[in-house]
Amino acid sequence: MVKKAGLAILTAVTLWLSAVPVQAGDPFRRKPPRPIDAKTEQVFEQVFIYGNYSQARSILTELLAQNPKEPLVYALSASIAYLDGDLTNMAQAAAQTMTTATALQKTDPLRGHLYVGVAHFLAGGVVATENRKNLLLVVPQLLDKVQVALGEFDKAAAVNPNDPELNLIRGFADLLLAINIPFSNVGDAVNRLQNSGAPPYLVHRGLALAYRDLKQFPDALAEVDKALIAAPNQPELQYLRAQILVGQQNYIEGVKWFDQSLAMEAQLPPALVRQIRRERERAQRRVVAAPQ
Structure with missing residues (x-):
């Protein structure tokens, strides 16, 4: 159960960060937009609108050569490395997500804390994958990372609890925890995603995944x-x-x-x-x- 939840959350908070463009550079907010560059938005489009990982890798290679300060670039790089089974690059990208997110807290504390939380999930994904044959040995470490990540999400919510990017990522994480951990409240997680997440395309995708796992197929x-x-x-x-x-x-x-x-x-x-x-x-x- 812990393995399933951990790897599912890892995928949710990284690979499902996609969007139909709403405002150039920032696919999450109509106004005011955050300064997310157009190249990063192109990665969103290639992976999640078109499902073209070849193009996404090409754009990411160009972005990473420029040493960007946007933590989402490194989170996406880590998640693609995870799909490729490349744990070395995944771990490196997770560390870079942490570094850039920590630096971002000075100018944008909401997104800074949000992606510090994502970085902890990514690091947990590396640990879980490396130890998948003996997962019980690292359960305390994984649970600690989940708790730290959720704490960072709470710090982001203290800045603006209605931020759509925050609620999209937190909504996915809450849904997957609720599905995989007994006695969790799925309804609260669904409400968070439905009422505060954006863009709608990703909200529908996340809810479809959740209902699939709950076997609520209609x-x-x-x-x-x-x-x-x-x-x-x-x-x-x-x-x-x-x-x-x-x-x-x-x-x-x-x-x-x-x-x-x-x-x-x-x-x-x-x-x-x-x-x-x-x-x-x-x-x-x-x-x-x-x-x-």
């Missing part, structure tokens, strides 16, 4: 369809829709959506493609085995 399908309106050619959203359909035992339609996602496999991380193929094959076996 709600999950409604949310992923809303996300697909904003990003209709996003292969990971197509993959998510396939998973939800399989959860409803609609294997024929599920296979179709797996195939749509795999049609763009060249732009996805190889490990993700392998996972989609495995799930597609299982669904196809169900189609073949079903009575005609």
Whole structure:
């Protein structure tokens, strides 16, 4: 359970930081925007609107060569390294997220504390992945990092509890903790994401993931369809829709959506493609085995 929650939160607070552009440079706020540069916004678009990791890596390479002061750049770099199974670069990027976020606290305490929290989740992801065969040995360390991260989120909320970027990230983290830890309040987490998170595209994606894990498949399908309106050619959203359909035992339609996602496999991380193929094959076996 701890492994599932830890790795899920790691992915949530980094890879799901995507957006449909609302204001140049800042995909989270209409006004006043934060000074997030246009190149960083391009990474959002390539990964999360188009699902094109090749283009995202190219942009990140250019950004990292410039030694940016934006912690989100390093958080995205860490999360892509995680997908690639590159723990060395992931750990380095997590450390750079921490350094730049700490420095940012002087001029933007909200985002500074927010990304210090993200950095702790990233560091926890490195520890969890390195020790996945003996996870019980590092549970106290992981729980400590979660507590520290949540404390940093609270410090950010003290600046502005209604900030959409904060509530998007905190909403994802709260949802995944609530789903994976007994007696947690899922309703509060859903309300935070629905009422205060932005952009709407990411809110719908996060809710779809949460409802999928809760096996509330009609709600999950409604949310992923809303996300697909904003990003209709996003292969990971197509993959998510396939998973939800399989959860409803609609294997024929599920296979179709797996195939749509795999049609763009060249732009996805190889490990993700392998996972989609495995799930597609299982669904196809169900189609073949079903009575005609």
